[in-house]
Amino acid sequence: MLVERDHIGIFGKMNSGKSTLMNLLTQQETSIVDSTPGTTADTKITLQEIHGMGPVKLFDTAGLDEGTGLGEKKRKKVLSTLKECDLVLLVIDPSSTEFQTEAMVLEEARRLDKQLLVIYNLFQAVDEKEIERVEEQMPYINFHRRLRLTATNPAFRQPLLEFILENFESKNQQLELLPFVEKDQFYILNIPMDEETPPGRYLRPQAMAEEYITRHWAFPVSYRMDLGKARKGDPSERKRWNEFLASLQRRPKAIVTDSQAMDIMKDWAPDDMLLTTFSIMMINYVSRGKLNGFHEGINALEHIKAGDRILIAEACNHSRIKEDIGIVQIPRYIQQHFPGVEVEHNFGREFQENKELEKYSLVIHCGGCMISGQKMQARIRDLEAIGVPFTNYGIFLSYIQGRKSLDRVMVPWK
Template identity: 50%
Template structure:
């Protein structure tokens, strides 16, 4: 199925400023627990919704940034990670609370970080019980904002259920315009079939295809591009017995030939783990790329050149260098898992003595930790939104660490010609 692109809006600020109340007002349900006790929000909470003036959204409620050390420090780390992923940072301020503290350091920090990361910023002045603050209190809070930044401000009683529409309208107006996702395979022509090569293995889920395969099929069908699916037995294709290998190759070549005779083949799109087989079997005049390369191109907003440069950085690896393999989805790793078995084996085969480490799911090192790595190899990102991938890329840029992805790294292992080949369709 096609992936839904969502605008991400996050509520940030002090403990008990009204962030959870804002979340509940916007979603019109008790999404977040609200209590007078400080630190009620222990982790980032999210809700999916539609704001009519904006489209599909993901809304985040975060822990207060001024909570003390210990658990508070861990909450702060999670909150800042959420801020990295937001399109709109909504700074919630209780004017009297901030004024009573004598300093607006939390508010200044949120505003500074949002603008440094290129986020849209808006301020919600939470008027408890509709009690408007005196001008000096209001001015004290707004002085924390960078001058001439043009930050929109809404004075609102976030506990007033009648103000839902006003809050939604304000957030929609303050958010960046929703981006229209580019085509999944932008180089395709109107005519010519696409062969999807899907070599199922022990990790293939029961009853469905993998998400990149489903997305490719939906994209191609919607454009009336003829599709053929083929499954190679990779064990036979790599068998020690030449007769077994040749029999499996001839079966594939016959299928591809029959497809080409009926409808010219404009692309073979393969699972990355089969690039060694497909690069050898698919004729040189038929374009070839992988699902993983397709996904990282889509999730990165078309910045495939960044990941191609990262693949080139693999050539400079030496014994003792640390490589981080980052996989964004959660599943139990079995059999010949690409991230934990195939890639580490291939890296050590090409660069004996290289040190391979992993990061799974939502967790990703901060820039200070990332500096210890020579290169990061990221999955295709099919299970995360583009904002999360962009946040990771920004961390890597801050750390000065090159990044590539599974599909490009597997092609790199096969040699420079294979790497150039999977990149060629995107450069046409």
């Protein structure tokens, strides 16, 4: 099961004490602290259980005010971290002379609709005039709750935790993975293993589906479809499938299939059973129920033309061999159905910048099982902001088998 964690990010200028604050929260030397400005280069991530709040992911970021070329790279990283945060902790050293960086964080947080709390890190005894000066220069800061502390002093850990608990409202509600699952019913998981299937374990969406069904007192039953034989029309595979279905005393309620097998499943799945795919299940879960957006995005294919570009996005870097879905199967379908349309790829946890994304007519995203809901939602927000439609592997592979197939795999999610 994916653990849902609130994401808390620490932001501010260099040497404001961000890493010191991170270490105050974790009670250990999680981040390197040093008086050299720019000590934290990359975002430092740590997992932590906060009493009263549950599991969280903490992000310590680089200072946003570094002036060099490297500073620009760091800034991009920090702003991409900010997109994924549920709570922004803005650390301010009130003895600073100007507050442009802090004002920029306030503005970004407002634009992205993030919760933000202000931490005044007092390096020396508090000087009220300094705080007044900060608040005069940044009037919007008054919309946010503010706490004064000294990050080097462990006695401030408890007040800091209480401050976060009192003022932060978690919006990460747990979503049902397979909302249509009913107690005492059978559910078929169609898992055609191939050369890419790792030995010794299921893929994450498969393992999650099996766990979810079992946890809900229902019965997962797996079928390893021989896709090669099925596609060749070898009658022995169809017979095996039919015998498998007949051997279950109670009619299964639904089939969750590997999306690649939709070319077979669209004909083989009996009409009285629901049908959907692991990829659709996963993207619904990771996007926290934003499946409709992915469903609507497929319409972009209705008016796509030669020369347009499609981006295939996978959220991890698994090894890709032979009939890989992202680099072979989907591009092949695109070539067949939409000649002249160009295909590009984005693999891994980092997504392209908006100005790069703008050139695409459609983004086809994998199930996203290796990234957090926050990261997925940040991607969706970016794509919506620039008006680039997006869809998903399972939706695309069903659509390519005809609208009827797509309508069918969407039924369980209505």
